[in-house]
Amino acid sequence: MNPICKSLLSALLFGSSVASLSSVWAGDIVLTVEEPSAGDTYSGVANIRGWVVGSAGIDRVELYVDGALLTPIPTGGRRSDVGDAYPNYPNAANAGFSMAFNYSSLLAGSHAILIRAIDREGALKDAAVDFNVTRFPNAYIADPASVSLSGASATFNSGSFLLQNVTAEGKTYDIRLEWRTEAQGFAITRISTAGDPPTDDFSGTYQSQASQSSNSCPFAVNQQVNSELKLNQTGSQLSGTENSGGTLAVSGTVDAQGLFSLQSERLTQTSSANCRGETYFGYQGDFSSQTVTITTHYEYFGSCPYYNCAATYQGSIVRDSTATLAKAASDDSGLETKTMANSAVRGLIESALEIFGHETP
Known part of the structure; x- marks a missing residue:
């Protein structure tokens, strides 16, 4: 019999029992998958778990991996939170389902599971999750x-x-x-x-924001830095430009984990007193966790007192998915663009040169 017809018949014959399920209807199933989490990466033995309730009660929960039925999932786990949220569903306080699963039994890469809940009247509800697997060559290391x-x-x-x-x-x-x-x-x-080149392509445009964490220079520096990196990747090598008011060329490396290190070319200014100031930027961070440490190095030579100092900043680095490398290459082409000075750094160098020039006998 059609589930809706069954519900109407029950309403006519057993009005009081239907009243207790006034917020649900026949064939109604609520299904939530808590592990794996969409887009996350898994390895080794972990859980597949979640909860499900149905107006007619749940008969079974099934696990499909990459489209193939694998196994039923044990049900009946205690979930008082679900019971409180769905008091009108049968056995809602025992709505949990869970099983251990060796994710390393799958090949490294992208996969999908489908959780199917079937109620006692044959109605069903599906929930799909895409995830990734990373693993050792051996699916199970016993020793x-x-x-x-x-x-x-x-x-x-x-x-x-x-x-x-x-x-x-x-x-x-x-x-x-x-x-x-x-x-x-x-x-x-x-x-x-260990030592493998990265399989991911970290090319792109990145925005970073960082706050000062230390300063060894005898003059004040900026408390915050905002910058833009436009990067191309060849194997483990990175190259591109750094822009935080002007543009400087940068180069460096990235490993298979997304850890990167970059250094910019030097920006040079010379005062009338032949006191020369140079600065360059160092970036070290983690593309995967979107963290970065930026170090601005300052050196002064010539007729002024010699200084070699640095200011360090810590913050975040996020890839701009809408940026295009073609535009980056166009914007940064030409010698004039490459030698543009970072305006904030130029101001610091000029201020220091002026101070050092006054100190020169």
Whole structure:
């Protein structure tokens, strides 16, 4: 019988029971997938989990991976939060479904799961999630002695850390771990052979904003810096321009984890007293976590007192997905553009040169 007809018949025969389900209707299913999270990267053994309620009660939950039915998922997990939110659905306080899943049993790359909930009257509801997999060559490393951190090093930022030179089954890897809110812990999000060139293309236009964290110079510098990087990538090599009021050429490297290092060409000014000031920018950061440290180096030579100092800034770097490299190349072409001075830095150099010129005997 059609589920809607069943609902109407129940209303005629059992008015009181229908009243208790006044906010639902026959065949109504509410389904939420909590892990995996769309677009995230998984490795090793983790969870597939979520919750589901239905007006007719839930009969079963099925897992499809890349279009193929894999297995039923155990249901009945305690979820008092769902029970409170859906008090009119049968057994809503036990709406959880969950199972352990070895994501490394899949090939590295993009995959999709589909969770299908079927209620006791045969109605169904689907929820699909696309995610990524990174993995070691062996889908399951059984011997803990085959994994070693001796000789490994770590780099940290606000939301992730990178382990370099980790040995697993005789090979050396760089491994990134990031905080995952749904799991309330750190999870592996990238595994690459140590020294491998990046597989991702980090070309593009990036906007950075950073605040001063230190200053070793004997003069005041800007408290905030905003800059734009326009980058091209060839293998692990980066090249392009830095623009924060003017344009300077930059070059550097990026690794398979998205960690990058850049240095700009030098900007030079000379005062009438033959005191020469030079400055250049250094960028170190992580494209994946969108963090950056910018260091502005200052050097003064000639008739003025010699100084070699730096100001450091920490902040964020975000790729502009709407920018085009063709426009960047057009905007930055020509010697005149390359030698344009960064206006803020030029002002600092000029101020320092003027002070040093007054100090010169």
